[in-house]
Amino acid sequence: MKRRALTLGTALAVSAATATVVTTPARAMVPAPAAAPARTSAPAPLTGKAVYLSDKNGIQVLTYNGRWTSQTVGGASFAGQFSVAPDGRRIAWIDGKNRLHVLSPAGDKVVARNAAYIGPCLTPAWSADGRRIAFPLKGQSETRFVNAVDADGKNLTRIGKTLGPCHLTWSADGRTLAGYAGTTDGVHLLDTRLHVSRRAPGIKLANHVESVSPDARRIVVNTIGRNAPGGDGSWPTSFTPSIYDTVTGKKIPIPVGGKLLGARYLRDGRLVVRVAGRTANTLVVLNASGREIQRLAEPARARTFGLLGILG
Template sequence: MKYWALAAGAALAVSAAALPAQAAAPERSGAPAPLTGQGVYLSYGNGIRVLKNDGRPVWASRDASFAGQFSASPDGRKVAWIDGKGRLHVSSTAGGKTTDKVVARGAAYGGPCMTPAWSADSRRIAFPTTAGAGGSGQGDRTAVAAVGSDGKGLTTLGTTLGPCHLTWSADGRTLAGYAGDTVGVHLLTTGSRVSAKVPGIKLANHVESLSPDGRRVVVNAIGANADAGDGSWPLSFVPSIHDTRTGKKIAIPVEGRLIGARYLRDGRLVVRVAGKAGNTLVVLDSSGKTLQSLSEKPAVRRLGLLQITG
């Protein structure tokens, strides 16, 4: 069943100051350090839980009516989430103590797919906003804002027809998200504040990540008769990579049943492959060459992978 996420075309009345630049991916003189397999995972057991692969908690929802609008920071230390009053929170758990801070108001609420998106340096959060309208119809645009994880530097980024499962490129210049009715993926260029539809992707119900330069996007492309779902974070999905300018589908040179893929800040692509006892993470360079193959812990085999932290 297709649906439209709750959104409004009117922009939130926030500062129109220039977007503070996020830190660029560090220059590397040689090969990047090998991954160790550290990550942040999602569980839908008793409520929604975000945890590290050793079982340490990062965050958990406490409200049974929570719509599921959240995302984990790339460093794996924090979770941004939107409550029923349209407030954007940043929460974390360390040493058994949970901290929570409201960093912005006026966020769009009500659709699980309307998740906030972190910058690559884990310092800023982009989020869909609403001016108080009760919903949106086909063709309506959603305003997107950004704020620091400390609540400072609130600014508008523009409007887009793709506010669902927003993801931010590492260079800070592009946001990608899918349309609430699943008809296409849209890119929002933060400098010009305009958005455009990615060619070649007819239907999609999840956007996972962008390459650092925004030229490639990882999505879950679906067929015309597929169930669109409710917009919640998937525990797994069949990854499809497309060139955001031409729409060309990029082959993923990894064998097995693929259940996810994600770009890292330095441009490496990590592909998740299903296994009977435990899943495998295959790390590729920009040319598609395999750099590593890592075994996930068996305990996280059925959990969703939100971030790869090391």
Template sequence: MKRTALALAITAIARLAVLPSAAVATTATTTGSTGTAPKPLAGVAVYWSWDKGHPISRYEPGKGFTKLGNATDAFQFSVSPDGTKLAWITWGGKLHVRTGGKEKVVAKGAAGGFPCATPVWSPDSAYLAYPSDSDVDASPLMIVKADGTGARKAGVPRGVCHLAWSADGRHLAGYTGETDGVYIFDLKTGKSVRAKGIRLANHVQSLSPDGRRVVVRTLSPTEPGGDGLWPGGFTPTVVDTVTGKWVPIPVKGTKVGAFYLPDGRLVVRVLGRTHNTLVVLDSAGRELQRLAEPARVRNQGLLQIVS
């Protein structure tokens, strides 16, 4: 994906009305696959808005919203799994990290100017991986600590757009700059394997803890690839990357995203008339819990589920 081959036009999206906050309700209905009930999801999450400046905020029930920063014009940003750190890449290829009120450039030479080439945080929120140079589909993937130390090359994976990092710390998944497939990169072996069952895709949102199942936005042959921006919401597809089978998501309603938790539960975001709902499923697809998101974030993108 050369810089000259990537369309960087940003689609203008109308600002949507903000509605009053909704109360958060949780209900544990079944136990997890291990036979013991997992700790209920608290509803702490990070969202980003199309409003002026594209603010990114962490929401915590009972405490409200805390602004973490703003999305950059390059739209290459991500939030750490613990919901406290914001990372972004500038047009000039500098990787920034903001924690609280402190901001630092932790690396240079990143692939700047590619909206889909977002940095990704490690499961422990201690490291960042990012594509380097100007040809992101053929350049080394770099890994650096959040303080800017310990930079190293991790290999040259295929598919580094909207990378997701598995909870086991070993696997990264991303789609190619041409949207022609999703690849799983093994940090231990340094090899990329094309995910079966995915012909076209333009977003990877999450990866199961073992790296086998991936949450993606698939495309039909006639759909445009888009400009590589984070989607505010999309119909998620869960794919077993080894067998190529699409895994059913047994949740009714209009689904607009899904995330894997470190313990293997799947959280499905469902669109609502006044507020969205997060539905938590165990590994067998049984419903464990429902949480109502604040109405304020109904039309915002969900970047991270913290706890």
């Protein structure tokens, strides 16, 4: 079965090999992003504040914080390579000149160069504390190098290289970057300290990585069948989530009924599952043991939007 690589223009020639790749960083590494703080009490319940995506009139990032605000990312020819910071106020995006930008209420700033600009799947990724941005580099090799930079453009470093540069997602402990292969053939985990990439077991074909647990032991992905189209790598407005153990390869059941539209881990380890509704979707919050601890309705306006982040 022949699958189309998820690219715009030049195809990503990403190997399906499972061999480990080790890369020596080009310069001394700065400290990893701060890990999630230890909690001594139950986290505060969610209030429904969140960030959404609408792609009907270009790329619109919409924030609900009791009221709606929106930002437009890129222009008419924008390939869709972007991600939203954990605070919901900043957007990292890559332009056609291979530049990484940070768009914020203060303006738009170029913070790094030589970023890969090929198609929508090659997105940057924010660290959980909002300090750092990881991004794939331009090039034509089977594996793709990944750099990281502070949100203000300082401390540019080399993390390593990976066979899975698409929809990069950073674990809350700062240790792991997860992404899927441009051919959709598997998901790969890049250790940001050892600079080693490995294929996640159990996942054969996938075209979206949504999030990883704080310790990267579990990963939320959209898996696809052998004859299913790979798509173009754009952020999905909804998907059927699957969760896998990244060590054993075991698929973890999601104990939530209804039509699932997505799921994502929070920095404290809770899992938020999005469930379709007739007039408004519902967010179901599970603790680390998989027990439901909260259920709240999204704004009705968000029903057809993609969910990009939970703010609180």
